[in-house]
Amino acid sequence: MAKIVIIGGGWAGCSAALTAKKTGADVQLIERTDLLLGLGNVGGIMRNNGRFTAAEENIAMGAGELFEITDQCAAHRNVDFPGHRHASFYHVIKTEPAVRRLLTERGISLRMMTRITDVIREEDRVKAVTTADEKTFEGDAFVDCTGTTGPMGNCMEYGNGCSMCILRCPAFGPRVSISEKAGGCDYMGKRADGTPGAFSGSCKLEKESLSEELRQRLERDGVAVVPLPEEMINEGKLSKKVCRQYALPQYAANVILIDTGAVKMMTPFFPLEQLRQVQGFENARFADPYAGGKGNSIRYMAVAEREPSMRVKGVANLFCGGEKSGLFIGHTEAISTGAIAGHNAGRYTRGGHPLILPDTLAIGALLAYEKAGGGMITFAGDEFFQYMQTQGLYTTDREKIAARVEAAGLSRVYDC
Ligand SMILES: Cc1cc2nc3c(=O)[nH]c(=O)nc-3n(C[C@H](O)[C@H](O)[C@H](O)COP(=O)(O)OP(=O)(O)OC[C@H]3O[C@@H](n4cnc5c(N)ncnc54)[C@H](O)[C@@H]3O)c2cc1C
Structure with a gap:
């Protein structure tokens, strides 16, 4: 059985684990802290503006489980607030245990409190990832979902100090960019004035x-x-x-x-x-964060250069999802990009062609979109949501979204 190793258990990593598992692989999900969901433990806003469309596209393609959980764990549904319509807010305490149960039920092996610090390469492939205490995880394909936040040095240099956020770097150790260790190239997001992150x-x-x-x-x-x-x-x-x-x-x-x-x-x-x-x-x-009176975490410090298939450029068997895979903001964005990354890791292990999502879908359009100046994008507002509207991609009509996915030949594509 092919083995797929996913590094980073935020929303993107959990999503990648589920779709990779559906391809028939043996899946290991490695997370450095004691919680899954990463930044998802402090967010909660779903289905606002274009995120509704993207959630329904995932459901129609067969990656609906995580949206079922966030819907079920919603503290409020269908709420409007300034600049945002039809949002739901998942309960940030109830959601993580529900996701952890689902992954375990699906037979995904979870390695918590395990921080990957290095990569063993063989030609243009990753052979294994390793920890500082010399544990080795070999695989046929890997997915980097380590996010882009911190670690402390970046929050000190580009922010107002370590804000003591949910990622708890001082206790669990700093984030490590697997893509860079594997020989890929990372880049940083920038603020309007050019400051990194x-x-x-x-x-x-x-x-x-x-x-x-x-x-x-x-x-x-x-x-x-x-x-x-x-x-x-x-x-x-x-x-x-x-x-x-x-x-x-x-x-x-x-x-x-x-x-x-x-x-x-x-x-x-x-x-x-x-x-x-x-x-x-x-x-x-x-x-x-505990130091919310002074600062917050600094994000977008290590985004991997990737192909449309979510493969990290220059590394044959390494894929990426979530913030690691682009300047994408949000849980829905992380779940969507994680799903395609996990699926394509599975296709790779079976010798198949990668799936490239078309821009007739909001998710495919997001993956292909580049904001001038390298700014962050989201289904939920600002420039990309306007783009969705001008392209006719934004809708809350579930039947229309399912029909669009069907027209692209992608109904339940993640199920096989
Ligand atoms: C305060 C806050 C509020 C937010 N609110 C919302 C919201 O309401 N709605 C919304 O849609 N989005 C929100 N977001 C954004 C959203 O949470 C993120 O964009 C999204 O969750 C990113 O997911 P990810 O999986 O890519 O990365 P992350 O959540 O950063 O997950 C990465 C994971 O990788 C692990 N990791 C890193 N390095 C290693 C390593 N070397 N070995 C093993 N594991 C490693 C980390 O511990 C972490 O668990 C919020 C973000 C923050 C910070």
């Missing part, structure tokens, strides 16, 4: 630290928009954040909260003393 765009507050009135409003509506006093409005922060879909004036003029079981605050960071001057936030306290 960008700040993650939201933080989590302890729910108990909000006023009773604000907490009840948030739990009832899913969203709370709290206007900021004029002197606290800082539009400069908008250009620093990754999430271009939230770089709208409303996000500078208000504190926008989202109920994901936890309280998601839609700003990269906010000085605690100032925040506590806003009504309802008098006792506010950050839950993630």
Whole structure:
């Protein structure tokens, strides 16, 4: 049986593991921390704007399991908030265990708290990946889903210091770029002013630290928009954040909260003393990142140059997904790119041609899209969502999306 090794257990790695397994391979998923989902443990927003279309394309192609979980674990569904329509917010505490159960049930072997630090090459292929304590994982194909965040040195150099985020580099060790170790070339995303990387765009507050009135409003509506006093409005922060879909004036003029079981605050960071001057936030306290009063994690530090098939350029049997595979923002983007990467790793081990998704699908269009200046893109807003609309790709009509996938000859393609 062919063996596929996936490095990095964020949304992209979990998705790649599921599609690789469906090709009949023996699949090992290696994650350096004690949690799957990586950054997905602090996000939660799904199905907003063009992400709805992309989720349904995945479902029609046979990669629906992770969307079933996020739908089932939704704390709120079909919510509109500034600049965004029909969003759902998955519960960030309930989702990870549900994904872990699914992967185990499917027979995917999970190696948690295992950090890959090096690669053994044989000609233009990866033979094995290794850990610092000399464990070796051999495979016929590999998928790099290690993300692009941090590690600490990058957050210190390009951010405001280690913000103590969910990835917990000081405890579990730094991210390592497998693509680069294997001989591929990585590049960095850039902010509008050319600074490498960008700040993650939201933080989590302890729910108990909000006023009773604000907490009840948030739990009832899913969203709370709290206007900021004029002197606290800082539009400069908008250009620093990754999430271009939230770089709208409303996000500078208000504190926008989202109920994901936890309280998601839609700003990269906010000085605690100032925040506590806003009504309802008098006792506010950050839950993630711990240093959310000062900074946030820095992302897009190591994106691999890849082919349309998701293969890392120059390495025959290494594929990539998620943020590693492009300047893509989001869980849906990570699941979508992870799914095709895992599937093509499986095709490679069977000697088949890779599947290239056509640009008649939103996912294929995302993979082919390049923003001038190398900026980040997402189905959920900004330039690429506008592009989806002008190309007629955006729709929330499930039957239409399934028909489009069928017309491309890709219905249930991931099932075989
Ligand atoms: C605060 C915050 C809020 C967000 N909110 C949302 C949201 O609401 N909606 C949305 O769609 N998107 C959101 N995002 C963006 C989204 O979370 C990411 O774009 C997406 O989850 C990236 O997934 P990934 O699998 O590519 O990478 P990651 O989530 O970074 O996963 C990479 C994994 O690889 C592991 N790893 C790294 N190096 C190694 C190694 N050497 N060996 C083994 N394992 C390794 C890491 O530990 C990690 O688990 C948010 C991001 C942040 C930071």
